[in-house]
């Protein structure tokens with residue numbers, strides 16, 4: 029049987045996030061909405077995955093925290109300056125203090141085409157191992173899974189796939205195309221759209237294309 033995973037989804041403060049996507053959605057307020065939409069679609073898909081038994085957002089952004097809490101998603105407040113790996117270490121500590129046998133994972137928040145079935149396939153393929161899913165380029169990491177009761181030991185950042193491999197995580201081999209399609213650059217958003225965007229991001233993109241259309245949920 030596949031052990032359930034408690035997934036942390038870290039989200040950078042909206043005004044600082046996704047600098048490489050700046051210009052896709054302007055003005056500033058629209059850029060923040062795009063980042064929130066990417067994260068919302070990621071979280072919605074993760075919640076729908078059978079093997080993600082808990083999904084917890086980690087952010088220091090008060091607006092994002094209020095949005096997710098308003099939808100019934102647990103949010104851990106992290107330090108505004110600590111950075112991604114520190115946010116994940118903090119979330120990992122909280123979850124394992126609550127349940128020392130927890131199997132904790134980290135899922136990037138920029139996967140707007142994520143399909144719950146791909147997340148379930150990844151968690152099943154990992155079995156009980158420490159494992160990771162690399163991004164489409166093979167250099168980054170979109171999902172890291174710790175062993176049950178073990179520290180997450182996140183090493184996200186440039187070349188994180190190599191860091192996680194060197195740290196003893198097994199690389200997942202299934203196609204997992206929607207789990208590998210993270211959005212860092214404008215072209216990534218087009219590639220994600222080709223797979224099928226979640227409702228929040230597709231509404232945002234439609235509005236950008238025809239601003240007079242009705243505003244949807246973000």
Ligand SMILES: Nc1nc2c(ncn2[C@@H]2O[C@H](COP(=O)(O)OP(=O)(O)OP(=O)(O)O)[C@@H](O)[C@H]2O)c(=O)[nH]1
Nearest residue numbers: 038039040045046047048086087111112115136137
């Ligand atoms: N909680 C938290 N999440 C972070 C932090 N830095 C990055 N993240 C999240 O980690 C994931 C990967 O980050 P990146 O893809 O590098 O995103 P980014 O830093 O917003 O993008 P760029 O500015 O374009 O480099 C995304 O889900 C971010 O929201 C941080 O300091 N705290």
Ligand SMILES: C=C(OP(=O)(O)O)C(=O)O
Nearest residue numbers: 168169184185188210212
């Ligand atoms: C931080 C990472 O994400 P990105 O490559 O999307 O910046 C990573 O892959 O470790």
